[in-house]
Amino acid sequence: xSTSHPLAETHSASGITAASQVFNALKQDLIRGRFTAGEKxxxxxxxxxxxxxxxxxxxxxxxxxxxxxLEQLNQRGFRVPTLDASELADIAHLRTQLECMALVQAFxxxxxxxESQLLAAQHRLRRADQTPGxxxxxxxxxxxxxxxxxxxxxxxxxxxxxxxxxxQFDRYRRLAPSDPATRELLDQHHAELVTLAxxxxxxxxxxxxxxxxHLSHQxxxxxxxxxx
Amino acid sequence: xSTSHPLAETHSASGITAASQVFNALKQDLIRGRFTAGEKxxxxxxxxxxxxxxxxxxxxxxxxxxxxxLEQLNQRGFRVPTLDASELADIAHLRTQLECMALVQAFxxxxxxxESQLLAAQHRLRRADQTPGxxxxxxxxxxxxxxxxxxxxxxxxxxxxxxxxxxQFDRYRRLAPSDPATRELLDQHHAELVTLAxxxxxxxxxxxxxxxxHLSHQxxxxxxxxxx
DNA sequence: TCATTCCAGAAAATCGATTTTTGCAAAAAA
DNA sequence: TTTTTTGCAAAAATCGATTTTCTGGAATGA
Numbered sequence: 001x002s003t004s005h006p007l008a009e010t011h012s013a014s015g016i017t018a019a020s021q022v023f024n025a026l027k028q029d030l031i032r033g034r035f036t037a038g039e040k041x042x043x044x045x046x047x048x049x050x051x052x053x054x055x056x057x058x059x060x061x062x063x064x065x066x067x068x069x070l071e072q073l074n075q076r077g078f079r080v081p082t083l084d085a086s087e088l089a090d091i092a093h094l095r096t097q098l099e100c101m102a103l104v105q106a107f108x109x110x111x112x113x114x115e116s117q118l119l120a121a122q123h124r125l126r127r128a129d130q131t132p133g134x135x136x137x138x139x140x141x142x143x144x145x146x147x148x149x150x151x152x153x154x155x156x157x158x159x160x161x162x163x164x165x166x167x168q169f170d171r172y173r174r175l176a177p178s179d180p181a182t183r184e185l186l187d188q189h190h191a192e193l194v195t196l197a198x199x200x201x202x203x204x205x206x207x208x209x210x211x212x213x214h215l216s217h218q219x220x221x222x223x224x225x226x227x228x
Numbered sequence: 229x230s231t232s233h234p235l236a237e238t239h240s241a242s243g244i245t246a247a248s249q250v251f252n253a254l255k256q257d258l259i260r261g262r263f264t265a266g267e268k269x270x271x272x273x274x275x276x277x278x279x280x281x282x283x284x285x286x287x288x289x290x291x292x293x294x295x296x297x298l299e300q301l302n303q304r305g306f307r308v309p310t311l312d313a314s315e316l317a318d319i320a321h322l323r324t325q326l327e328c329m330a331l332v333q334a335f336x337x338x339x340x341x342x343e344s345q346l347l348a349a350q351h352r353l354r355r356a357d358q359t360p361g362x363x364x365x366x367x368x369x370x371x372x373x374x375x376x377x378x379x380x381x382x383x384x385x386x387x388x389x390x391x392x393x394x395x396q397f398d399r400y401r402r403l404a405p406s407d408p409a410t411r412e413l414l415d416q417h418h419a420e421l422v423t424l425a426x427x428x429x430x431x432x433x434x435x436x437x438x439x440x441x442h443l444s445h446q447x448x449x450x451x452x453x454x455x456x
Numbered sequence: 457t458c459a460t461t462c463c464a465g466a467a468a469a470t471c472g473a474t475t476t477t478t479g480c481a482a483a484a485a486a
Numbered sequence: 487t488t489t490t491t492t493g494c495a496a497a498a499a500t501c502g503a504t505t506t507t508c509t510g511g512a513a514t515g516a
Contacts, residue, residue, distance in 0.1 A: 245468090245469070247469080280470085281471050282470090282471075283469070287469095
């Protein structure tokens with residue numbers, strides 16, 4: 001657990017269900033690592049933290065459990081999944097496989113509109129700082145970049161799974177320390193990916209994406225409980 | 229919608245949460261096609277159909293929406309997803325990719341225990357009839373066979389996605405008509421897959437699995453709304 | 457001493473009622 | 487006629503209270 005967290009200043013953003021709001025807020029907090037891995041969530045605490053009633057809260061918890069960001073114990077509530085090096089390896093490996101598939105498809109289907117959106121996304125990512133105060137903006141730009149890169153892939157289910165794995169992966173990555181030099185290197189990958197995308201060099205892009213995920217994996221490992 | 233459906237004779241099977249029970253029952257009914265594709269679910273009707281209160285019912289609906297067996301409209305409840313030929317193609321294609329990946333891994337990791345379980349699963353599948361009265365038993369044996377085939381793959385997330393796609397695929401397959409000759413052919417595949425698995429002929433098995441899914445896809449197409 | 461049973465207190469799950477939102481139809485205005 | 491507004495029933499979403507289940511420690515018995 002961590003600091004307090006008001007859900008919304010302006011009471012109830014119009015037309016959006018309370019359950020969805022808690023879902024999104026909780027999802028973000030889980031990915032950001034605001035809860036301790038393995039922690040059992042006290043429902044009444046969440047209730048006051050997010051300022052909602054039991055029903056929408058429980059609906060959000062159920063959705064998150066189905067999504068894989070929470071574990072549901074039989075009659076003992078919900079718990080934050082633990083971090084585990086072998087699971088991270090599984091996630092990283094699958095990400096590589098699935099994202100490479102989507103990348104090749106995107107290269108075939110991507111049109112001029114996609115190219116401009118990709119350039120725009122990369123530009124926004126470049127401009128965002130990874131400084132503590134701006135980290136959320138950067139994270140959003142980063143996610144948007146990777147999403148844009150693969151978007152033209154005509155496979156909704158593939159993109160869905162990739163998104164899910166990305167969220168899982170980020171649980172680790174955002175908790176792990178990283179040095180500026182490595183961050184710089186990763187950011188360089190983004191730029192090179194754009195270049196390769198515009199030129200439709202699928203093979204090279206594929207290799208670079210593999211490398212990109214592999215390096216991210218190395219960093220993310222830092223979040224795993226130390227080995228005995 | 230269809231016929232009535234009592235959830236449980238013996239009120240509340242011990243230790244299992246009501247929400248989970250509705251979840252499972254609803255999930256099965258959705259996969260079996262007991263609801264019309266595109267239908268909007270009347271919550272109060274489900275309430276009496278499954279004999280539960282609102283809270284556990286809504287929790288189940290939320291979980292199913294996160295799983296992809298329901299769509300959640302903004303403030304207008306839940307609807308059964310429509311059947312669409314292009315989505316089916318996406319599902320079938322992805323199944324091929326993912327299951328082939330898992331198959332190769334399973335062939336490497338599978339041990340003697342796996343081999344016997346696989347033989348057992350295939351035997352049970354052979355003995356089960358696809359007659360109307362026995363169809364549920366066959367479906368269960370069929371699912372168990374495919375699950376066993378890929379089980380040794382060391383990738384929990386891959387298996388999770390495969391399971392999810394399988395459920396999606398079955399929504400189509402179970403609605404589509406099939407002739408006995410084709411069914412016989414598919415069942416032959418199962419037997420051959422076992423043979424190839426025992427011999428660890430990954431390449432041939434891979435091709436056969438591709439063919440198997442492709443043929444299933446052809447059948448499942450029959451469930452899609454007719455083209456204009 | 458160790459294992460088992462029993463008993464609050466706490467937490468989760470569920471229910472019934474209330475509040476909010478939607479959908480539709482009838483009335484009013486253009 | 488066509489479009490917009492208004493009002494009301496139906497449905498969804500949410501709340502507060504109740505019921506059920508779990509947990510850990512004290513009491514009991516071996």
